[in-house]
Amino acid sequence: MSEDEWWRDGPPARLIKVENGLRARSLRGDIARTWWSRRFIEVLEGLGLGGRLERGKRYARQGQVVSMALSPSIVVATVQGSRPAPYRVRIGLKAFTAEQWRTVEQALAGQALYLAKLLAGEMPTGIEEVFESVGLRLFPTSFAELSMECSCPDWEVPCKHLAATCYLLAESFDTDPFEILAWRGRARDELLDALRSRRGQAPPAEPETDPLPDDPAAFWAAGPVVPAAQPPAPTAPGAVLDRLDPLPVLLRGRPLTEYLRPAYRAFAEER
Template identity: 55%
Template sequence: MYGGPIRVEGGIRARSQRGSIGSTWWSRRFIDILERVCDKGRLSRGRAYARRGQVLSIELSPGEVRAAVQGSRRDPYEVVIRIEAYAESRWAIIEESIARQAVYRAKLLAGEMPPEIEELFAALGIDLFPRDLDMDCSCPDWGFPCKHLSAVLYLLAESFDDDPFLVLAWRGRTREQLLGSLADVAGGHPTRVEDVPFADRLADFYAPGATAHRPERRPTTDAPDLLLRVFPPPGDLARALTPAYQELSGP
């Protein structure tokens, strides 16, 4: 007889305890795909698992997410979710297309995902968000996806809220790689951005017993620095133009 999952102390718990999960357009886009193709009953139970903190760990790498979920049995279930990670040749085309759009570059440098970027991917004949997910869980549930997979998918969507670059990292491009390449394509120097491992971001993003209150947003890039990165001047003019950029961005 089913007695419910074994209670977990210190698991990864969704911040959203009621209503929908996901607040930004990119996380909602991911959730909409799931809710359109997956069994609603198991998705509902997956949300309950995510909110109870039944997910023990999540590791994201190019093309793959691995997680452990505590169910009703003693040993946690192993979850794997795979999508296509794009090759270097394809990313070179993507980055060149993004670099042509100054507004896209500016938003990405500020830590935002421009809504138009999905259309840019589509125009190149590729998907930003996966249409199909290759998913496996070690549980005996015949449903697809099972509640354990669903819980991990919902937590992924919530993590996309504060770090849209995880969507791109899953496709094979880290934040540091993308922004560095965009600076190169635009004719500037590679942008130095700290590439924090997903596991470390997740540790900061979630906390045991987390509430629906959202953590403080990371500060966006200072305006003068952003101008220099989006419109890099040639040669050694950056040092000379910095005071002018600062004056333009002042009150």
Template identity: 50%
Template sequence: MSDRPFWAQEDFTGGPPRRVEGGIRIHATTGARARTWWSARFLAVLEQLGVGGRLSRGRSYARAGQIVSLDVDAGAVVALVQGTRPQPYRVRIGLRVWDKTEWRRVERALAADAWYAAALLAGTVPPEIEELLDGAGLSLFPAAAGDLSQDCTCPDATVPCKHLAAVFYVLAERCDTDPFTLLTLRGRDRDTLLERLRTERDGAAAPAGPAPLSDLLEQFWTGGDGPAPPRPPDTEPGAVLDQVPEPPLRAGGEPLTSALRPVYEALARPDA
């Protein structure tokens, strides 16, 4: 009998983990692969913090769908990952939430330029937001190892363990399909942020008084100096395939989404 407490004892069978029906899995077949700039920056930051080189430990778990659940909220990603034991392990990846004063600076800076609000509303995070946040003394991504906390209930002392690494894989892919993932971790989900920006802009644009009717008539047939149209989201042609469950159909021995991806790419580039 081991003197170690029961929750810290190794009882691994050495075999494969218990299968999960309907588990969350990554779509990439070659590991973590970024499709958008913000996901690429997130993976690059993980490399700088010494996490990226260890992600391969959880690759098979992420591909096999061993993640039972994954929730992204202000300050933390919490997931349940099924291993060889009957009880799934609880994984938590934490990122510091910006306080009210910091978010106030961010919201004012974003609301000052309608282009940012339009881009966010269109479902993309423009690269220029990094410079804007830098001017506010903040960073969307963890700037140091201390900014990112990692915890797993498994007995593996290595950080990240395979369960944490699997969640990082899924989180990187989630960042690709939902650009608001990192903003949610910093404390503002999509609806809340857009509503705050709308309120900020409405307050700044409050009219001093009604314009003379003659001025309105003169400008009736002319266009105003409205904001420039937002840039389209910078996503891969087949990104929509990553947002739907894998259908049970196969084409030529490979998953249906893999067979459809070249078709989406061809339709997006008809002159190629």
């Protein structure tokens, strides 16, 4: 039974194939290859939802994920099912504050090996201990730390659309471990610049010079037209819930925030 037909009798709807969808590189077996991406997948697979996760893995390998974008505290994606319109998926993880990141950077700067590994595009194996030494955890260790939402009619979380997004997210971590740090609120260049500065390794900035034009008359000519600023991207409904600590309240065995998200989305659609 498809995700569109689970609530009624009748033949299952046919899955709509996606052209040029995001497709997992792995064709069989485990998807995550590096230890840091496995840390993320272990949380998902620890839920024991074997069949649901296997269907999500097949979706990832078939290219059913149409788009996926990561920003601090949130990953948004669209996943094609059997309905004409793709489903909207969001996965939230609380980002660290600027003060927390300054504490982390100070701890990391004291380890030359960590800086060398990060500059080489690798995640140091001991980096988890560094975060734990300042009272933080880089990787989510339980499902409660992740907020998940999908616009499909399946009430189970994670559904196969969320699972497919998680598997593709793990593969993106394989390629670029800095995406994990960006999800927690610190971009690659910002982190590396801060670490170099703290270790006194920041390269000297080259002086900025504006060469004079060959034609003296061009000196008084108007400069290039500055493009108009683009409007900020809209904030996802309920994104504020991702920046709060998990509420210690369960309703029917599920976190209270999972019941609040549909309300946020309904308010946003009415405006």
